[in-house]
Amino acid sequence: SSQICRIHIKGMTCTSCSSTIESALKTIHGVQKARVALATEEAEICYDPNIVSHNQLMETIEDAGFEAILIS
Numbered sequence: 001s002s003q004i005c006r007i008h009i010k011g012m013t014c015t016s017c018s019s020t021i022e023s024a025l026k027t028i029h030g031v032q033k034a035r036v037a038l039a040t041e042e043a044e045i046c047y048d049p050n051i052v053s054h055n056q057l058m059e060t061i062e063d064a065g066f067e068a069i070l071i072s
């Protein structure tokens with residue numbers, strides 16, 4: 001199955017920041033698609049909720065050194 005999660009990310013200042021987070025999200029088992037936009041400070045992630053939770057997605061962002069706030 002597939003679900004979309006949107007997360008507000010605080011602390012990104014350059015495209016390297018957004019690329020790092022996007023790559024980290026894409027390596028998570030259960031993540032099908034991930035896009036991080038610097039301009040809107042948002043991540044849009046398609047994932048299988050049976051494999052990974054949105055809390056785990058947020059932890060990955062926090063572990064990369066950024067603040068993650070769940071939008072939807």
Ligand code: 9UX
Pocket residue numbers: 012013014015016017
């Ligand atoms: Mo460049 Mo973004 O050092 O924090 S990766 S500003």
